[in-house]
Amino acid sequence: xxxxxxxxxPFKLDDVREALSxxxxxxxxxxxxxxxxxxxxxxxxxRGAEYSVDFLPKIKIEVxxxxxxxxxxxxxxxxxxxTGHIGDGKIFVSDLLQSIRIRxxxxxxxxx
Amino acid sequence: xxxFYFLICGAxxxxxxxxxxxxxxxxxxxxxxxxxxxxxxxxxxxxxxxYLVCGYNFMYDGGLFxxxxxxxxxxxxxxxxxxxxxSIESGFGDMGEYAGASDFFFQVVFVATAMSIVSGAVAERMxxxxxxxxxVVMTGFIYPIEGGWTWGGKSVFGLYELxxxxxxxxxxxxxxGAAAALAGVLLLGPRKGKYQESGAVKAIxxxxxxxxxxxxxxxxxxxFGFNGGSTLKLGGIGVANEVANVFLNxxxxxxxxxxxxxxxxxxxxxxxxxxMCLNGALAGLVAITAEPADPTPxxxxxxxxxxxxxxxxxxxxxxxxxxxxPVGAISVHGTVGVFGIFAVLLSxxxxxxxxxxxxxxxxFGWVFGTSLIAWIAIKAVMxxxxxxxxxxxxxxxxxxxxxxxxxFVNQ
Numbered sequence: 001x002x003x004x005x006x007x008x009x010p011f012k013l014d015d016v017r018e019a020l021s022x023x024x025x026x027x028x029x030x031x032x033x034x035x036x037x038x039x040x041x042x043x044x045x046x047r048g049a050e051y052s053v054d055f056l057p058k059i060k061i062e063v064x065x066x067x068x069x070x071x072x073x074x075x076x077x078x079x080x081x082x083t084g085h086i087g088d089g090k091i092f093v094s095d096l097l098q099s100i101r102i103r104x105x106x107x108x109x110x111x112x
Numbered sequence: 113x114x115x116f117y118f119l120i121c122g123a124x125x126x127x128x129x130x131x132x133x134x135x136x137x138x139x140x141x142x143x144x145x146x147x148x149x150x151x152x153x154x155x156x157x158x159x160x161x162x163y164l165v166c167g168y169n170f171m172y173d174g175g176l177f178x179x180x181x182x183x184x185x186x187x188x189x190x191x192x193x194x195x196x197x198x199s200i201e202s203g204f205g206d207m208g209e210y211a212g213a214s215d216f217f218f219q220v221v222f223v224a225t226a227m228s229i230v231s232g233a234v235a236e237r238m239x240x241x242x243x244x245x246x247x248v249v250m251t252g253f254i255y256p257i258e259g260g261w262t263w264g265g266k267s268v269f270g271l272y273e274l275x276x277x278x279x280x281x282x283x284x285x286x287x288x289g290a291a292a293a294l295a296g297v298l299l300l301g302p303r304k305g306k307y308q309e310s311g312a313v314k315a316i317x318x319x320x321x322x323x324x325x326x327x328x329x330x331x332x333x334x335x336f337g338f339n340g341g342s343t344l345k346l347g348g349i350g351v352a353n354e355v356a357n358v359f360l361n362x363x364x365x366x367x368x369x370x371x372x373x374x375x376x377x378x379x380x381x382x383x384x385x386x387x388m389c390l391n392g393a394l395a396g397l398v399a400i401t402a403e404p405a406d407p408t409p410x411x412x413x414x415x416x417x418x419x420x421x422x423x424x425x426x427x428x429x430x431x432x433x434x435x436x437x438p439v440g441a442i443s444v445h446g447t448v449g450v451f452g453i454f455a456v457l458l459s460x461x462x463x464x465x466x467x468x469x470x471x472x473x474x475x476f477g478w479v480f481g482t483s484l485i486a487w488i489a490i491k492a493v494m495x496x497x498x499x500x501x502x503x504x505x506x507x508x509x510x511x512x513x514x515x516x517x518x519x520f521v522n523q
Binding site: 044045046047048049050051 | 383
């Protein structure tokens, strides 16, 4: 099992969710986050004075997948979230030791 | 009829308190919203009470606790008949025939307007109770005494009399409020983080621009009462036409001010700053307030537009001088108020430059001077500024113990 953590542009959330559903992934957790990367921040004007926005709003999606679905999940996310411009986000993959469905007590791949 | 008109206009001006409250709540940060709203409702109540207790007496000799104002209880049938006879004899002529109580009501909402101007400028860092104490002094003494010299027709400490023309109070109300605010801001200092060591100005964006926009529209509407009511009379063909002119010109000036400020901000900053548009509309209104009856509609639009340009430059200049005014009150009401006083000369041949200048200096000197003394006294007794930590925390929790938006997580 793998845990995919991906950071994307907020307006791409619906596209990514649909792409994940299409390849049979049945659940994900979404968080509104802020951060900085190579895109850095930018400055805005307010009443003639500048202020800087150092952290940009992003969406973080966490999704646990079976090993054989990993590659297609990554493809789905990349395809849906890509605009080609700076700030499209990142995908991190880590090993997942265990998963348990609380209602039934199923574990491992069955719980995904 | 004039009484009815007075009361309706007074109610419109009262509603400007709501406009100021919304405008200020929109332009501060969320953590100071409850406190600025508390200030706005409390200052209105204090203004009404202090003007009743002694302010009206200083301005129009209405007696302490309004003892000199004729009320229903003091008017028997014969007295009513006498008023009626007098008004018929004069053919419902020059002077408005209105109840004494309606005059008080109309005047008292102006006091509250002047005081509202102060609350925005000192926002986000002043102690609530220091502000309220100042409101007592301002609305009970400073403003009424100044109003007595101008609209009240009294001589300045018996020294000289003003020949100063100010229809609805560009100077008497707006410049006075701004002068008191300026004195407070100079003593108070800027908000933490506004001006950096390096000399850069760091913007502190307002939390809720929809509220600020609503507030501006409410003020715009209330201004019809502010200027329109200052005709003091509706009964009569000539005067009804004058009232119509005042409404028309007031509206034209606000529109001109907004458009001019919008274009100025776009040219200066490269972006169309909404808050500057809002300040521009108010600047147009302040500019026309000193003489809304005589100018042509086109001239009114230009007077408003010049106000709109001035306000943008004034706001930027005050920031350069490190005078921190979160809502732009000093620029809108002070700088443009001064312009409004002299804009009278464009259309009113009775006004003189020297008369306007001396009136302006008298108002500013008196209000600024006495306000500074009052602020210094309050600072000595209880302090006027919250601690740096309390400022970080936000005045909502410190002063009021509650947040305006408790369901949002604060940053």
